Amino acid sequence: MIERPEWKSLTQIVGSEHVLADPYDLDRYSGDALTPSRAFGAEAAFERLADLVVRPGSTAEVSQVLAWAQDAGTPVIPYGGGTGVMGGVLPVRGGVILDLRRLNRILEINPLDMTATVEAAVVLEDLEDALFERGLMPGHDPYSVPIATVAGTISTNGVGYRAGAHGPMGDQVVAMEVVLPDGRIITTRSVPQYSSGPNLNHLFIGSEGVFGVITRATIKVFRLPESQVFAAVDFESFDQGFRASAELHALGIRPTLLDLTEDEDRIRLYLLFEGFREGVTAQEKRARQVCSEFGGRDLGPEPTLDYWADRHESAENYKRTALGKSRKERWNRRRARGFDYLHLGLPVSQVLEYRRQAEKILSSYRVRVVEYAIWSRPELFSMMVVPEEDGDDDFRKNFGNAVERVLTLAQDMGGVMEYCHGVGIKLNHLLAREMGVGHDVIRQWKQTLDPANILNPGKLGM
Numbered sequence: 001m002i003e004r005p006e007w008k009s010l011t012q013i014v015g016s017e018h019v020l021a022d023p024y025d026l027d028r029y030s031g032d033a034l035t036p037s038r039a040f041g042a043e044a045a046f047e048r049l050a051d052l053v054v055r056p057g058s059t060a061e062v063s064q065v066l067a068w069a070q071d072a073g074t075p076v077i078p079y080g081g082g083t084g085v086m087g088g089v090l091p092v093r094g095g096v097i098l099d100l101r102r103l104n105r106i107l108e109i110n111p112l113d114m115t116a117t118v119e120a121a122v123v124l125e126d127l128e129d130a131l132f133e134r135g136l137m138p139g140h141d142p143y144s145v146p147i148a149t150v151a152g153t154i155s156t157n158g159v160g161y162r163a164g165a166h167g168p169m170g171d172q173v174v175a176m177e178v179v180l181p182d183g184r185i186i187t188t189r190s191v192p193q194y195s196s197g198p199n200l201n202h203l204f205i206g207s208e209g210v211f212g213v214i215t216r217a218t219i220k221v222f223r224l225p226e227s228q229v230f231a232a233v234d235f236e237s238f239d240q241g242f243r244a245s246a247e248l249h250a251l252g253i254r255p256t257l258l259d260l261t262e263d264e265d266r267i268r269l270y271l272l273f274e275g276f277r278e279g280v281t282a283q284e285k286r287a288r289q290v291c292s293e294f295g296g297r298d299l300g301p302e303p304t305l306d307y308w309a310d311r312h313e314s315a316e317n318y319k320r321t322a323l324g325k326s327r328k329e330r331w332n333r334r335r336a337r338g339f340d341y342l343h344l345g346l347p348v349s350q351v352l353e354y355r356r357q358a359e360k361i362l363s364s365y366r367v368r369v370v371e372y373a374i375w376s377r378p379e380l381f382s383m384m385v386v387p388e389e390d391g392d393d394d395f396r397k398n399f400g401n402a403v404e405r406v407l408t409l410a411q412d413m414g415g416v417m418e419y420c421h422g423v424g425i426k427l428n429h430l431l432a433r434e435m436g437v438g439h440d441v442i443r444q445w446k447q448t449l450d451p452a453n454i455l456n457p458g459k460l461g462m
């Protein structure tokens with residue numbers, strides 16, 4: 001049994017300066033980058049604010065806070081960078097926001113093991129800077145590098161620009177230290193593969209903090225590439241660009257960056273090859289040949305060089321104008337006119353058919369797709385959608401219905417409604433539909449680990 005500091009106050013555990021109850025703090029912590037205008041039907045989740053914000057400074061303090069919360073029956077919501085776009089940190093039943101940002105030390109960089117061990121809330125950019133000095137880099141490079149944390153990105157299993165070669169954030173995880181809902185601490189072992197029982201890292205990857213609070217992680221790191229080759233190719237149709245991307249993947253070519261984007265101006269494939277010189281040369285040569293076979297027009301490196309240089313701009317902007325500000329300020333910066341950005345995962349064989357059916361549905365709701373994309377691998381398909389008309393509540397409801405129809409279409413075609421941002425409050429109502437009996441299983445795990453449902457309640461459909 002764990003030793004509990006019986007009803008020790010939170011102030012005693014973390015120090016009074018790390019317990020915040022000011023209405024301004026409660027407001028700004030009670031949400032992330034999701035705005036009510038994109039929450040379609042889940043707007044009520046924004047009504048409840050946190051009762052307290054608690055800022056632990058060590059794993060032991062996290063453990064004591066959770067043990068206290070079990071006794072008190074108080075919800076606890078893990079909070080990393082607060083940059084999630086699905087409302088994963090919303091305190092839908094009140095309680096304590098557990099701000100982990102004091103856990104921000106880089107504990108070890110090991111160039112032989114090719115790993116870095118860090119505390120939960122190290123910001124990706126800080127890790128990147130520290131690795132760079134040692135000739136290394138992380139494998140996860142989302143737009144949100146300047147603002148998102150290591151444990152937050154593990155908890156949403158995010159995808160970034162280098163996922164073509166290195167996979168999503170979950171693939172980078174080697175080991176973790178996690179505080180369970182009752183305060184016990186578990187650690188997994190720092191080896192990439194074992195067959196002595198299931199790999200418990202997967203209980204926490206993409207689980208949005210409902211099964212435990214990650215306090216440390218050991219993640220893979222990579223050598224700075226010996227060679228980098230940028231390429232850009234235009235296609236006449238999305239289908240051609242998609243088929244070229246699928247062929248690259250089937251051949252086993254793994255560009256670090258693979259981004260096929262169709263917008264109002266063009267259909268362009270952005271590619272970056274990285275690694276040891278001979279490997280890069282061979283991959284890029286064959287990739288150019290494949291693209292040309294599918295009708296691609298080689299544009300040289302410049303478009304991708306520009307794209308690469310600007311890739312974190314939206315997050316720099318978010319950091320300047322929104323991060324840490326009141327919810328009203330964050331919500332007001334969004335354009336009043338609705339838009340949504342959907343990230344569907346589908347079998348390769350279904351992607352183009354999905355696009356056709358989704359387009360038909362969206363146009364029947366007078367919703368326009370302003371961007372289509374494939375990111376990192378052919379199964380990962382996204383659409384940026386906007387309603388044709390500005391509008392009142394009825395228009396927004398119509399827009400929300402259109403979005404829901406295409407999310408469930410992806411499920412019905414054997415895919416998933418979201419590939420990198422998690423479920424949060426926005427997609428909560430659709431998770432059981434997607435997982436089927438699998439959802440019963442995760443509910444049973446939750447019941448076993450957290451019978452009083454104190455850790456991030458109201459998330460993952462629980």
Ligand SMILES: Cc1cc2nc3c(=O)[nH]c(=O)nc-3n(C[C@H](O)[C@H](O)[C@H](O)COP(=O)(O)OP(=O)(O)OC[C@H]3O[C@@H](n4cnc5c(N)ncnc54)[C@H](O)[C@@H]3O)c2cc1C
Nearest residue numbers: 080081082083084088142143149151152153158159209214
């Ligand atoms: C401008 C911008 C650009 C973005 N670009 C991308 C992108 O390219 N790719 C991408 O995948 N996402 C992107 N996102 C979304 C966001 O950055 C990611 O979802 C990110 O993974 C969230 O990290 P965070 O540290 O901010 O987590 P938070 O928002 O704080 O939390 C996310 C979830 O994880 C849980 N959590 C946080 N810390 C812990 C912990 N220590 N233990 C257990 N659970 C925890 C929270 O409870 C919540 O459910 C972007 C967001 C913005 C605002």
